[in-house]
Amino acid sequence: MKKMLLTLLFAATAFGSHAQLVQSSSLIVTKQKLPAVARGYQQSIDASYDARLSVAGNDFFNLNYIGGFRFNDTFFLGAGTGLNFKLNNPAFERENGGTMPLSTVNIPLYAHLRVYFLKERITPFFALSLGGRFSTKRTLELPLGEVKYNTCGLLLNPQVGVNVRTSAKNSVYVAVGFCGHTMPTLEDASYSTAFVKSKFQYGIDAHIGFTF
Numbered sequence: 001m002k003k004m005l006l007t008l009l010f011a012a013t014a015f016g017s018h019a020q021l022v023q024s025s026s027l028i029v030t031k032q033k034l035p036a037v038a039r040g041y042q043q044s045i046d047a048s049y050d051a052r053l054s055v056a057g058n059d060f061f062n063l064n065y066i067g068g069f070r071f072n073d074t075f076f077l078g079a080g081t082g083l084n085f086k087l088n089n090p091a092f093e094r095e096n097g098g099t100m101p102l103s104t105v106n107i108p109l110y111a112h113l114r115v116y117f118l119k120e121r122i123t124p125f126f127a128l129s130l131g132g133r134f135s136t137k138r139t140l141e142l143p144l145g146e147v148k149y150n151t152c153g154l155l156l157n158p159q160v161g162v163n164v165r166t167s168a169k170n171s172v173y174v175a176v177g178f179c180g181h182t183m184p185t186l187e188d189a190s191y192s193t194a195f196v197k198s199k200f201q202y203g204i205d206a207h208i209g210f211t212f
Contacts, residue, residue, distance in 0.1 A: 034121055038168040042070040042078070046209020050084075050179045054201040058183070059087045064209070066112050076114040080129060084108055106135040110155055121165050125173070129157040133181060149196040153182035159207065175207040 044066040052058040062085070068078015084106040110131025116123050135151045161175025182198040 034165060035168040037070065037073050037119075037165070039070055039072065041067065042076060042169065042211060043067045044209055044211045046173075046207045048205050048207040050203055050205040052201060052203040054203065058201065059203075060106075061085045061087055062108075062205075064108075064207075068112065073119045074116050076112075076116075078112050079110065080112045080131075081107065081109050084133060106133045106151065108133045108155055110157075116163060123163050123165075125161055125163050125175075127159040127161065127175065127177075129155065129159075131155050147196060149184045151184055153184070153198055154180075154200075156180040157205065159205075161207065163211075169212055171211045173207070173209055173211065177205050177207070179203050179205040 044064075046064050046066075048062045048064060050060040050062060062082060064080055064082040066078050066080035068076055070076045086104050086106070108131060110129045112127065112129050114125055114127045116125045118124070131154075133151075133153055133155050138151060139146050139148050157177055157179045159175040159177030161173050163171050163173040165171040180200060180202045183201050184196050185199045
């Protein structure tokens with residue numbers, strides 16, 4: 001009888017220790033788990049580099065601000081702006097289809113959609129920016145006179161990336177994308193009929209930023 005009581009006591013002690021260990025582990029896991037994604041107004045700031053593929057030497061360094069509404073774990077919709085800095089401006093070639101020199105600083109304005117694929121701390125995402133790039137008018141001197149033109153144009157920038165959440169609202173992310181713009185080109189540069197028209201040019205870009 002005494003032996004049986006000792007066995008039951010030992011079993012009860014072991015079970016209690018195991019339950020306490022499980023409870024402690026649960027508390028640790030609970031403490032480490034991030035809170036749910038915060039709904040409401042959300043902002044992002046990022047820096048990006050845009051390398052032209054269609055025309056060499058038309059690269060940009062960009063600073064972007066995006067503000068909008070985070071609906072749930074999956075969808076964000078907002079608008080963005082910023083500053084686009086022209087890194088180089090190759091000499092204009094006087095031939096049909098020649099790329100016009102662009103302004104040193106341009107201002108983009110666009111709608112921005114972002115879709116997060118997972119409800120986890122680390123998730124891939126897809127983003128799309130669609131709008132325009134704006135700047136002041138410029139003048140190009142030609143043998144037969146000067147041509148005034150505007151460097152404004154369409155902006156299209158789909159991206160894929162990875163987002164790492166650090167709290168309910170804060171996260172850091174990296175992304176790569178396809179960056180397309182309409183840019184001014186000159187036709188019939190050597191003739192009195194010279195005129196400017198827009199052509200679609202494209203490249204790739206890389207982003208790094210944070211959300212808060």
